[in-house]
Amino acid sequence: IVVAYGLMIPEAVLNIPRLGAINVHASLLPRWRGAAPIQRAIEAGDTETGVGLMRMELGLDTGPVLLEVRCPIVPKETAEDLEFKLCSLGQSLLIQGLNRLQEGIPWEIRPQSEKGVTYAHKITGKDTWVNWELPAQQLERQIRAFQGLRTYFQGVVLKIHQADALLPNQREGEAGQVCAIYSDCWDVQTGSGVLRLYQVQLAGGKILSSREFLRGRTLLVGMAFGLS
Template identity: 45%
Template sequence: MRVIFMGTPDFSVPALRAIAASHEVVAVYSQPPRAAGRGQKPRPSPVHRTADELGLPVRTPERLKSPEDQAEFAALDADVAVVVAYGLILPQAVLDAPRLGCLNIHASLLPRWRGAAPIHRAIMAGDAETGVAIMQMEAGLDTGPVLAETRTLIGPQDTTADLHDRLSAMGAELITRTLENLPLPATQQPADGVTYANKIDKAEARIDWNRPATEIDRQIRALSPFPGAWCMIGEERVKLLRSRLTEGSGVAGQVITGFVIACGEGAIEILEAQREGKRPMPASEILRGLTLPESLG
């Protein structure tokens, strides 16, 4: 089929590679290059770089609202557009242009966790499972009918980074199977069970040791690697990137032993952390160069 691919971050790359291996990708749409790095030079997105590697034409409009942009999109005469974390709202004229419409790969089991941060929110809420849904796009925010889905358990030590990579690969496989079998019957999302995955706010990242260990453990894993849940260790701000629930009790924030910290209820063990200006390191390596105080802030 003639496919338009629309995506921007690393999460989208496996799907682009999988589709390009089986179909004619007539154009790749991605966010414009953004200033990054020490020199603040414009840097193409991961999808843009992958498209260049594959020899695919790339378009990077700031928006898709102008008649000219929409006419160029329609002129591609695509059978379908596949959208994966593109980052722009698609006007109705764009949604309607491909013969089979626009399909979105969404990293949740819709209607749970519509919106910007479904992986983070699933872990933070303590969900037992998540997955990937292929949705027929419409004007509402992730409200369209679902054509296919696949599920995975959320393990007790899974971080957002872990689930990101797993769901990205699952999405690539699922969209490939979906495109092979189009058109497919679509199932309307139920009205019950709708939740919204609001964008992560950095204000959510500071750890309050008075909260239960289960909540702090989810916070650490959900915000790893970015923005990274953090606490003060002495005068230094340290990101905590991996953790697990463990036995122990004490005053909230108390260092019980090693890197085991008492919480408002229960305790957690820190498995990986990152000091300021340093790379992420296992807890055992961190403790060789950092003496923990009696309690953390």
Template identity: 40%
Template structure:
């Protein structure tokens, strides 16, 4: 018999997991998601991707500003859930909620725990040059991503893969891992969760726009990782030849013998805007100037021949 489920999630990473539950006939009794937020130039109030999917499927949606809300505990207790599944929900679960479901709470996390506990595991894996990452399903406890691991799935990180591209591969992997582990729970074949080795843990803090600033004194290979890690948000940016530019794609090039931050002209590579770095050079392939659209370096150089 399928367990009685609750689901908590907010952004697009959680959508494949919730959709997989619905399509497999295991729709949650209710969904928890963050309150609607203002977005876009008009600051219009927008529902989360998870709210929209839940409403389309006819599932009740709860959006507490805080999980300590006095009326939330009785409502969830009345549902008599067997299991709560979370995926990028955006709030820490209080102890009363962790203890509510008969089988506790499971969390889908976009890393191979204990590496990259926290809010930005995909970005940090790319920033630090990890060769692989993956998804983990863990039994939740009071600590931040510290609970024992029920299941994991690993994947290599592509040499040119951005955070957005990796996110879009990991989300369906997490959904598949969830369904597989739920089948084991129902069949009575679920292995015991493995405690994490805290000595191997690394932290993935919440990122901000300022984190995406590029320092031309750094080696080009490090800057390429930053460009990849902050695409699609907050997008790497830097001052170049008196202009503030956002950089979406880049590759590392060889030494050009000029001071870091210098726009290199006459470099003989018509498909890239080349900038000297502390070690090597950054070859920018896609960029955006203020109040302009995102363009390839080829289009930019055609419109700005003085940058050649």
């Protein structure tokens, strides 16, 4: 039984178990095969995901699905929240599968379709930096998927932990520029729409609400983020 194992297993090892090798995978296969299915599902804006028991073979998460359970991805859910939920579902599903094996109940095997295949590529450092040219809605999803995004503020790394995306309207400056400041948040122009920041963290510091951050820092409309 394999859970969240990041390496390919040789065929000689897969052939050892008499009842086959089983992987617990946190997606609705064939969508999001690979290393980071939870994060990529949130980043893509999926509204549903799940957990499956899959019989392992040489391909990357290509084996037939033996059991599966679905669950919604609710608005504002982070990767950490979703992982906790899927872990609980995965535990129950694995116990159910082991009970089937013990009782000799045959699997309802579902071969994976070659339609709808997507790959959940491993998260890299590049993924965790803000590209202000992207739409605000995509950046908001990335913040939830990657446990925050980093940018530069006055030459210092600033990590954004919580934000909302506002629908596009009249553009108010260049991407990365502060376009409005309030008592408890501020808005930054993106490639499409505005990202409203609520929780941030300077390098080496603690996580602050935007209200706390604004008490100790001078922030003006027109200031640019993302400049090292």
